[in-house]
Amino acid sequence: MRKLKIVVISPHEDRIPVQAASYRAFMPSYGLFPIVSALKGAGHGVRAYCEASGSKVDWRVVDSADAVCLSLLSFSSHKGYEYADRIRRHNPDATIIIGGAHASVLPEDCLRHCDYVVRNEGEAALLALLNALENHGDTARIGGVSFIDENGLAVHNSSAGFIDKLTCVADPRDILGYAARTPCSYFLDMIKRGVFRFNCAIVQSSRGCPFACKFCFVKYESGQEYRVKDPKLVLEEIEQSVSLLKTRYVFFADNDLVGNRSQALELLRLIEQRFHGDIDLCFFTRIFTAMDDEMMRAIERAGRACLIVGVEFLEESALDVFNKKQTLRDIDECLDRFGRYNIKLQPLFVFGTDTDDINCVEKALALVLKHKCYNWGFSSLFDFPSREKVLGQPQVISDHRFIHSDWRFYTGNFVIHYPARMRPSELQREMASAQRRFYRLNKEAFHHYYPLHATYVPYIEFLEKAEEGLYNNDGTLREDLLPSKHMETPRIDVSFSRTVLWKEIASYYFVNMTRIQSWKYLLSLRNKAT
Numbered sequence: 001m002r003k004l005k006i007v008v009i010s011p012h013e014d015r016i017p018v019q020a021a022s023y024r025a026f027m028p029s030y031g032l033f034p035i036v037s038a039l040k041g042a043g044h045g046v047r048a049y050c051e052a053s054g055s056k057v058d059w060r061v062v063d064s065a066d067a068v069c070l071s072l073l074s075f076s077s078h079k080g081y082e083y084a085d086r087i088r089r090h091n092p093d094a095t096i097i098i099g100g101a102h103a104s105v106l107p108e109d110c111l112r113h114c115d116y117v118v119r120n121e122g123e124a125a126l127l128a129l130l131n132a133l134e135n136h137g138d139t140a141r142i143g144g145v146s147f148i149d150e151n152g153l154a155v156h157n158s159s160a161g162f163i164d165k166l167t168c169v170a171d172p173r174d175i176l177g178y179a180a181r182t183p184c185s186y187f188l189d190m191i192k193r194g195v196f197r198f199n200c201a202i203v204q205s206s207r208g209c210p211f212a213c214k215f216c217f218v219k220y221e222s223g224q225e226y227r228v229k230d231p232k233l234v235l236e237e238i239e240q241s242v243s244l245l246k247t248r249y250v251f252f253a254d255n256d257l258v259g260n261r262s263q264a265l266e267l268l269r270l271i272e273q274r275f276h277g278d279i280d281l282c283f284f285t286r287i288f289t290a291m292d293d294e295m296m297r298a299i300e301r302a303g304r305a306c307l308i309v310g311v312e313f314l315e316e317s318a319l320d321v322f323n324k325k326q327t328l329r330d331i332d333e334c335l336d337r338f339g340r341y342n343i344k345l346q347p348l349f350v351f352g353t354d355t356d357d358i359n360c361v362e363k364a365l366a367l368v369l370k371h372k373c374y375n376w377g378f379s380s381l382f383d384f385p386s387r388e389k390v391l392g393q394p395q396v397i398s399d400h401r402f403i404h405s406d407w408r409f410y411t412g413n414f415v416i417h418y419p420a421r422m423r424p425s426e427l428q429r430e431m432a433s434a435q436r437r438f439y440r441l442n443k444e445a446f447h448h449y450y451p452l453h454a455t456y457v458p459y460i461e462f463l464e465k466a467e468e469g470l471y472n473n474d475g476t477l478r479e480d481l482l483p484s485k486h487m488e489t490p491r492i493d494v495s496f497s498r499t500v501l502w503k504e505i506a507s508y509y510f511v512n513m514t515r516i517q518s519w520k521y522l523l524s525l526r527n528k529a530t
């Protein structure tokens with residue numbers, strides 16, 4: 001079999017601030033590593049670029065590739081489509097394949113710009129597809145692949161199933177430009193962005209989640225079977241990444257790091273043994289981890305841990321409707337319990353369900369302040385139009401309730417639907433204001449740079465126009481006035497305010513100068529460097 005020249009690109013939308021994490025850290029999407037590793041393992045020549053972690057695409061390489069794989073997150077999909085269209089013009093013989101989270105939920109949108117879509121966990125399906133293409137085999141039956149058939153109709157093969165064994169050891173060298181940061185790269189960040197970004201290693205210990213919360217895509221993307229990696233391989237992955245990237249920050253791309261208790265305890269023991277607590281670990285887990293004293297002690301010993309936990313809703317009925325399998329009492333007890341341990345806590349919330357009114361944001365803010373949480377995260381209720389019709393996956397937002405289909409704003413940070421009991425602009429304004437208030441009131445926290453405020457201002461103006469005449473005076477939605485089906489509006493006229501952006505940068509420095517946490521953080525950087 002002829003070995004192919006393959007380029008993998010993960011584009012990053014940085015022309016408008018719509019997502020915060022990439023303004024703080026260089027960290028690729030973990031999914032790129034198993035893809036690159038599988039392609040290399042099959043003997044193909046691979047060049048991989050991830051713009052969110054420092055890569056600059058070399059178009060000469062792209063223009064001579066046999067196949068180009070674009071891994072897309074929704075907020076970067078416009079840029080990804082532009083890249084795909086450019087590749088089509090400059091390298092018409094290349095096969096263009098789109099994968100990633102965006103392609104998994106909107107395959108038909110992607111198929112307007114590519115030859116094939118690989119949905120969900122992609123390494124096995126991608127290899128099978130390339131193999132079939134190279135050997136003139138049948139591409140029509142490869143599981144998890146979508147394509148346009150000879151009649152011009154989109155075909156979505158049923159999912160391929162998930163791989164049994166997790167063996168990938170992420171190697172940062174596989175992604176061009178994802179390397180140790182230098183004083184010069186920090187300086188360039190300061191010049192270009194006003195703030196600098198640090199390297200964060202990304203590793204993975206498990207895939208999948210046995211729960212089936214209705215608003216969550218994990219059951220489709222990674223399945224409900226919880227699969228784990230050998231803890232020794234995870235440790236190898238951590239060691240390799242922190243050493244090459246010269247960082248102490250490690251993020252786990254797991255849905256719940258401690259889903260398999262014995263595997264997690266062994267992993268934490270290995271990390272403790274190797275790093276003696278001198279490492280920053282950030283991972284997702286369920287709130288009930290707080291009730292497992294042995295696990296919490298193991299986490300404390302392993303390193304400086306930040307636990308991101310899904311609280312999601314503060315209405316019993318919403319917890320029930322979305323199948324969250326936790327009660328308000330559980331939430332309060334578990335958050336209380338986390339407070340006994342030397343960890344940082346970051347609860348997550350979802351706002352804008354049909355039971356939420358405008359007080360939902362304030363309630364969440366009060367809860368995180370009460371429990372002295374290090375940070376918090378929230379998302380407006382999130383979904384994609386046409387998912388049910390195209391893929392048969394039940395939606396939590398009906399098609400006619402979406403305000404637009406400009407995927408740049410599908411990050412969770414922007415209200416994209418008409419909530420039942422408050423105007424979209426009210427919810428957006430409340431989310432923006434609560435974010436500011438959290439950092440103002442929580443004096444223990446490092447004040448994070450949050451460039452999205454610069455986009456919130458014009459976005460709220462857009463929402464105010466969109467909702468005109470659709471709400472009663474008491475703030476309830478007049479659903480009968482909505483169009484019966486979703487109207488495609490792939491590009492809305494929203495930019496960002498440079499004045500607000502510069503104010504955000506100024507307040508980032510000013511507030512942090514007065515925070516003990518910030519000085520501790522700077523000191524820790526200095527200690528690590530010496």
Ligand code: SF4
Nearest residue numbers: 209211212213216255
């Ligand atoms: S527990 Fe978390 S990862 Fe699992 S389905 Fe629920 S929200 Fe998704």
